[in-house]
Amino acid sequence: MKVLVFIKRVVDYNVRVKVRPDGSGVDTDGVKMSINPFDEIALEEALRMREAGQADEVIVVSAGTSDCQQQLRTGLAMGADRAIQIDTDKPLQPLTAARAFQALVEQQQPGVVLLGKQAIDDDNNQTGQMLAALWGRPQATNAAKIELSGDTARVTREVDAGLEVLDIDLPAVITTDLRLNTPRFVKLPDIMKAKKKPLDVVALDGLVSDAGNDLKIGNWSPPPQRGKGIMVDDVAGLVTELKSRGLL
Amino acid sequence: MSKLLILAEHANGKLNPATAKCVSCAVKIGGDVHIAVFSDSGQAVAEQAARLAGVSKVLNIEHADFTDPLAAMIAPELAALASGYSHLLAPSSMYGKDVLPRAAALLGVNQVSDIMSVNDARSFTRPVYAGNAIIEVSVPEDMLVAATVRTASWAAAEEGNSAEIEQLAAQSERPSHTRFVELQSEGGDGPDLQTASVVVSGGRALGSAENFELIYQLAKKLKAGVGASRAAVDAGYVPNDMQVGQTGKIISPELYFAFGISGAIQHITGIKDAGTIVAVNKDADAPIFELADIGLVGDLFQIIPELEQALD
Ligand SMILES: Cc1cc2nc3c(=O)[nH]c(=O)nc-3n(C[C@H](O)[C@H](O)[C@H](O)COP(=O)(O)OP(=O)(O)OC[C@H]3O[C@@H](n4cnc5c(N)ncnc54)[C@H](O)[C@@H]3O)c2cc1C
Ligand SMILES: Nc1ncnc2c1ncn2[C@@H]1O[C@H](COP(=O)(O)O)[C@@H](O)[C@H]1O
Numbered sequence: 001m002k003v004l005v006f007i008k009r010v011v012d013y014n015v016r017v018k019v020r021p022d023g024s025g026v027d028t029d030g031v032k033m034s035i036n037p038f039d040e041i042a043l044e045e046a047l048r049m050r051e052a053g054q055a056d057e058v059i060v061v062s063a064g065t066s067d068c069q070q071q072l073r074t075g076l077a078m079g080a081d082r083a084i085q086i087d088t089d090k091p092l093q094p095l096t097a098a099r100a101f102q103a104l105v106e107q108q109q110p111g112v113v114l115l116g117k118q119a120i121d122d123d124n125n126q127t128g129q130m131l132a133a134l135w136g137r138p139q140a141t142n143a144a145k146i147e148l149s150g151d152t153a154r155v156t157r158e159v160d161a162g163l164e165v166l167d168i169d170l171p172a173v174i175t176t177d178l179r180l181n182t183p184r185f186v187k188l189p190d191i192m193k194a195k196k197k198p199l200d201v202v203a204l205d206g207l208v209s210d211a212g213n214d215l216k217i218g219n220w221s222p223p224p225q226r227g228k229g230i231m232v233d234d235v236a237g238l239v240t241e242l243k244s245r246g247l248l
Numbered sequence: 249m250s251k252l253l254i255l256a257e258h259a260n261g262k263l264n265p266a267t268a269k270c271v272s273c274a275v276k277i278g279g280d281v282h283i284a285v286f287s288d289s290g291q292a293v294a295e296q297a298a299r300l301a302g303v304s305k306v307l308n309i310e311h312a313d314f315t316d317p318l319a320a321m322i323a324p325e326l327a328a329l330a331s332g333y334s335h336l337l338a339p340s341s342m343y344g345k346d347v348l349p350r351a352a353a354l355l356g357v358n359q360v361s362d363i364m365s366v367n368d369a370r371s372f373t374r375p376v377y378a379g380n381a382i383i384e385v386s387v388p389e390d391m392l393v394a395a396t397v398r399t400a401s402w403a404a405a406e407e408g409n410s411a412e413i414e415q416l417a418a419q420s421e422r423p424s425h426t427r428f429v430e431l432q433s434e435g436g437d438g439p440d441l442q443t444a445s446v447v448v449s450g451g452r453a454l455g456s457a458e459n460f461e462l463i464y465q466l467a468k469k470l471k472a473g474v475g476a477s478r479a480a481v482d483a484g485y486v487p488n489d490m491q492v493g494q495t496g497k498i499i500s501p502e503l504y505f506a507f508g509i510s511g512a513i514q515h516i517t518g519i520k521d522a523g524t525i526v527a528v529n530k531d532a533d534a535p536i537f538e539l540a541d542i543g544l545v546g547d548l549f550q551i552i553p554e555l556e557q558a559l560d
Binding site: 011013016017018019026093094095098117118120121122123124125126127129130131132133134137138139140141142144154156158159160161162163164165166167168169172177178179212213214215216217218219220221222223226227229230231232233234235236237238239241242245247248 | 343347352359378383428430431432488489524546551555
């Protein structure tokens with residue numbers, strides 16, 4: 001069984017992004033870029049499936065400019081067998097991404113497709129669900145546990161009320177939450193080895209048109225700032241302050 | 249004029265308050281507001297939905313397959329209902345986020361996630377980068393608007409209405425490839441985190457599940473909901489449904505207490521809409537103090553018992 005893992009290149013989660021003064025986006029000059037943390041977890045899970053003998057090939061895929069080859073190489077160094085870059089210079093909106101991913105899924109015929117539950121740049125939380133819809137296959141979002149057995153998977157999902165358990169038939173789309181696993185660290189020799197692993201480039205328009213990119217993104221602004229707070233010295237001060245604001 | 253359809257969220261015969269918040273967003277957009285209730289027996293929920301001010305009709309769609317809220321079941325139904333509507337809305341709860349993108353893709357439209365505010369019927373603002381930037385998003389003129397509503401940005405619609413309830417039959421084929429097994433709910437008996445007016449949260453500093461009792465006790469005294477940082481959840485002190493933040497719950501209580509939480513941006517994202525934020529941390533340089541309205545430097549193991557006494 002093949003496992004396809006979609007990994008997006010995003011601003012590292014430790015970076016405090018700043019909106020450009022002209023409102024055209026956020027400053028990404030010289031900013032550290034990484035694999036979207038949820039996608040790194042997705043890749044780790046795929047590698048564990050292979051190590052457990054449940055999968056025989058792990059393919060990482062990223063859509064973006066050639067810059068995202070850096071994240072694909074990291075994915076290969078983590079242990080993926082091969083990589084595919086969907087080459088495009090435009091940021092893809094989820095429907096376009098899902099259409100392109102579906103075309104690739106049809107070509108590769110994986111048993112499991114893993115994505116992060118959300119990309120921490122656009123915070124959309126849509127692409128996996130859209131891919132599952134277009135493909136007409138099950139979706140299990142926010143996975144905290146995945147147990148494969150034959151043609152089905154039992155997935156424990158994080159939901160507002162606690163944990164929901166689903167059984168889904170394969171092939172299926174699963175999106176990952178943070179508690180699924182802790183990704184491994186990449187070791188130096190693996191980085192060397194990864195240079196020899198195959199990385200194919202396909203053009204976006206070889207898969208789909210970008211007609212789905214139809215939402216218009218306007219001005220960017222920084223979030224509203226909260227007023228400056230005060231410090232109190234002790235519990236008595238805290239209680240007085242809360243009472244004076246009518247909160248106690 | 250706009251015609252809007254809202255996907256109701258409910259459990260155990262109760263309409264989730266997130267739905268009423270979605271109604272407020274729909275009313276702001278303006279137009280004819282309908283609510284769709286999918287369930288195996290939804291009359292009670294439909295009646296609650298019909299009471300929400302601003303709603304003109306509730307569609308009650310009952311089917312034995314709708315016992316559990318599976319996206320694979322609900323999304324095709326919602327897509328089938330969508331024709332004739334200009335807007336399709338759902339709360340950006342875990343449920344809404346699961347179902348709505350699947351329906352949007354079936355309808356061939358992009359989705360606007362997490363509406364914070366409405367500029368006009370087709371133009372909205374929403375947060376990106378964990379709330380570190382706000383963007384304007386517009387949907388082209390002739391296209392269905394599919395959107396989730398960021399519930400922390402909206403007050404619940406008032407009650408006191410009695411909208412018409414229409415019974416509808418399920419229309420689409422329901423797949424057998426996805427099967428509900430169980431819901432493991434560990435939530436305590438205190439007020440619901442997402443609607444509580446006071447929330448008390450604890451972080452990694454609590455050190456153990458036993459110590460977290462301190463937080464529960466204080467919360468009880470304040471009639472507050474209980475939350476936690478991801479570190480506290482990961483360490484196993486509390487169940488995952490208590491996590492506040494980017495990947496947990498986005499909440500907007502009037503009063504929020506953070507005990508032993510450093511203030512990572514992923515946590516901050518979840519509490520920015522709180523009325524007043526109180527932070528207690530023994531490190532005077534903890535980033536949480538940059539955000540807190542009232543800060544107190546000190547050891548929570550001393551401060552919580554003192555606070556409890558002061559409240560008596
Ligand atoms: C993609 C992604 C998503 C994430 N989503 C979330 C999310 O939704 N929610 C979330 O919370 N986190 C999230 N995180 C994790 C986040 O980055 C932080 O790691 C986490 O919030 C830290 O939790 P904490 O503040 O409890 O722990 P720490 O950062 O370890 O802070 C503990 C604090 O307690 C203080 N302290 C210690 N002892 C005491 C004492 N006795 N009295 C008083 N203070 C004391 C310390 O000074 C310190 O400031 C996410 C991370 C990633 C990568
Ligand atoms: N350009 C991309 N390249 C690779 N994967 C992507 C891309 N965009 C989205 N994804 C995948 O889809 C998930 C959800 O993204 P989103 O719907 O944008 O929040 C991400 O965690 C990735 O797994």
